[in-house]
Amino acid sequence: MLSIGELSTKTGVKVPTIRYYEQMKLVTAPERSEGNQRRYSNVELERLTFIKHARDLGLKIDAIRELLDLSAHPEQPCADANRIAEDHLAATRARIAQLQRLEAELMRITVGCHGDSIKDCYVIESLSNHNLCDNSH
Amino acid sequence: MLSIGELSTKTGVKVPTIRYYEQMKLVTAPERSEGNQRRYSNVELERLTFIKHARDLGLKIDAIRELLDLSAHPEQPCADANRIAEDHLAATRARIAQLQRLEAELMRITVGCHGDSIKDCYVIESLSNHNLCDNSH
DNA sequence: TTAATATCTCTAGTCACTATAGATATTAGG
């Protein structure tokens, strides 16, 4: 049996976050010691490892909850799991594309600044005037 | 003089957001009509346009506040403004790089799923086991 | 046994808004 601190160390999920996940019902409330402290088994270790990895990959809590529900039914088809992953891939790609548009503008803006006074600064001017931008961001 | 709704339409910043910015002291409290409604001049229109553009480029409120303070001193050198923009560019690039690592893993994960049952699903398996990942994300 | 460390619950704070409720102001049409 693991204390919450040991579970935290093993998974890389901070102690308050584990308690938060319990509140959000992502992990079920574990057994307690005589003195009312949480005691975890390997089942919870695996579940939290799954959650941590999914969060690291950027999945939202709701999506993770769905995936956990799905994985509780091993004989069911996996189309839903795949759809969740593909939706998240699409969202990730869209975010990358948007950030790349921002990157292009920010590069133009910083390169255009030649370190003069504020009144001639291309950074300030560019922020005031979207017409100087190359794309729509 | 513009009502808050007109200012909202002209800038693309929603009405409650304008009031929120006033609370956060990003924009100063404007004049009021007889009936206590906000009335804005072109000064505030320009300031809010600046804020909107900076937000669209991903800058944080604190950074925008600094930039606004800087632009109130036209004769000062612009090194700080440039630094803020460059820091944000660096952060944006770092975020893109991280999202690209996630994209690579998510692609591997979705391509690896062949639509069988949950117990054989590569999506679920990959989320359970970071060792299947190619990079560290 | 005692001191250090870990854990407990509960509340509030973070960021940048967004939503709602109930009251008041303004505006356009008749």
Next chain:
DNA sequence: CCTAATATCTATAGTGACTAGAGATATTAA
């Protein structure tokens, strides 16, 4: 000028995914 529709007002609470703190109790190591 009157009324109905629309806009605005303040204040409070909710969002997502945690994080920080206070004050009390439990566990562990020397």
